[in-house]
Amino acid sequence: xxxxxxxxxxxTSAKGDGPAAAALKSGVxxxxxxxxxxxxxxxxxxxxxxxxxxxxxxxxxxxxxxVWGPVLSHVSQGNNAExxxxxxxxxxxxxxxxxx
Numbered sequence: 001x002x003x004x005x006x007x008x009x010x011x012t013s014a015k016g017d018g019p020a021a022a023a024l025k026s027g028v029x030x031x032x033x034x035x036x037x038x039x040x041x042x043x044x045x046x047x048x049x050x051x052x053x054x055x056x057x058x059x060x061x062x063x064x065x066x067v068w069g070p071v072l073s074h075v076s077q078g079n080n081a082e083x084x085x086x087x088x089x090x091x092x093x094x095x096x097x098x099x100x
Contacts, residue, residue: 001090014097035098048091
């Protein structure tokens, strides 16, 4: 899912160097540094809420980042458990990318 939905901007390495990053008005965050920016703890709830669309990210300005919640819900065909699992899986995956 990361490669399908996130890598075009964040890059396959999640460092903010995807092929579409240069076309955006604001810089694309390095997702591997999230734990470092939050005192060494990966902010999984915040990441989950951003992906879902519950939290606006100031750095994204006027919504440069697509809200993936509706897309993942559609892909899950309205199955709430599957939708939640997709959000959890993507959030957990980003957690595994954190710099050591």
